[in-house]
Amino acid sequence: MLMVITIFVLSACSEENSDHYSSQEEALDYFIKDENIEGNIDLITTAKDEQLLVVQSSENTYFVGELVEDKEGYYASRISDNVSMTVGASWEINTRDKNKYTIFFEKNKEDSNYIQLSNGEYDISLVEGHTISEDVPILKSAIKEVKVVKE
Numbered sequence: 001m002l003m004v005i006t007i008f009v010l011s012a013c014s015e016e017n018s019d020h021y022s023s024q025e026e027a028l029d030y031f032i033k034d035e036n037i038e039g040n041i042d043l044i045t046t047a048k049d050e051q052l053l054v055v056q057s058s059e060n061t062y063f064v065g066e067l068v069e070d071k072e073g074y075y076a077s078r079i080s081d082n083v084s085m086t087v088g089a090s091w092e093i094n095t096r097d098k099n100k101y102t103i104f105f106e107k108n109k110e111d112s113n114y115i116q117l118s119n120g121e122y123d124i125s126l127v128e129g130h131t132i133s134e135d136v137p138i139l140k141s142a143i144k145e146v147k148v149v150k151e
Contacts (some may be wrong), residue, residue, distance in 0.1 A: 042118050106125075126143050
C-alpha cells in the first residue's frame with residue numbers, strides 16, 4: 001500500500017512540472033490551447049512586477065490569469081473564475097505571491113486610472129487591495145505596463 005501511495009505522489013509531482021516551459025511564449029501558447037481562449041489577452045505588469053493576464057475567453061466572458069517565472073521555467077494559470085459581462089464588472093483576485101488586487105471593467109470610462117483593453121470592448125483598472133470586501137480609503141493603481149499578448 002505504501003508503494004502505491006509513493007508512486008501516486010511521485011507521478012503527481014512530475015505532472016505538476018509538465019506545466020513549466022522554457023519561455024514565456026511556450027507557456028502562453030499552452031495556456032491559450034488549454035483554456036480554449038477565443039478572444040484577446042492583455043498582459044499587465046503590476047507595480048510589484050507580477051504579470052497578470054486579462055483574458056477574453058469568449059465573446060462576453062473574461063477571467064484573470066497569471067504568468068509566472070520560477071526556478072523551473074514559465075507557466076501560466078488562472079487566478080479567477082469566468083465572469084460573464086454585458087456592461088461591466090469588478091472582482092477581487094489574489095496572486096501566487098499572495099498580493100491582493102481588485103480589477104474593474106467599465107465601458108467608455110474616461111479616467112486616468114483606466115486603460116482600454118486591446119479588443120476595445122472595456123476599459124479596465126487594477127488597484128491594490130481588495131476594495132470590494134475591505135474598506136480601502138485610497139485606491140492605488142497597480143498597473144505599471146500593458147502589452148497585447150493575443151489579438
